[in-house]
Amino acid sequence: MSDQFKGIEPMVYNSKINVPYSWWAGDTASKFYITLRDEKKIMGTKCTACNKVFLPPRKVCPSCFTENTQWVNISDEGTVITFTVARRQFAAIPNDRKVPVIWGMIKLDGADTAMLHYLDEIKPENVTIGMRVKAVFSEGRKGTIRDISHFKPVK
Secondary structure (H helix, E strand, O other): OOHHHOOOOOOOOOOOOOOOOOOOOHHHHHHHHHHHHHHOOEEEEEOOOOOOEEOOOOOEOOOOOOEOOEEEEEOOEEEEEEEEEEOOOOOOOOOOOOOOEEEEEEEEOOOOOOEEEEEOOOOHHHOOOOOEEEEEEOOOOOOOHHHEEEEEEOO
């Protein structure tokens, strides 16, 4: 600290910055979101070199760096790989979500990778690793990952 600021009490202002912006999702994410919105289908990309299927889709295989040009349909059912529970409201939880909120890493059938999403229609104490779940699609889809409202247990 320079001498000119010695003895001056630092002031701290707590606030929230709202910076609206738009960005292009790119070819790969755009195709994924448009298909999710318009057809209620979950699609991933497949690496033709190592045969891995990525969800969320990847333009380039992170293992062998081959461009993923092949699209495949992925099941709307899968397995909970791991999960966590938020028991109080905080900024990352949208206002339309009630606490407790359960997030799960879900590996859908047909994919080699897992995706993070909400689990609902189940109590936190009943969620288990390895449980089977199914996607529930939102009524008013807008071309975002929230076009899948949540995943619920398969009965």
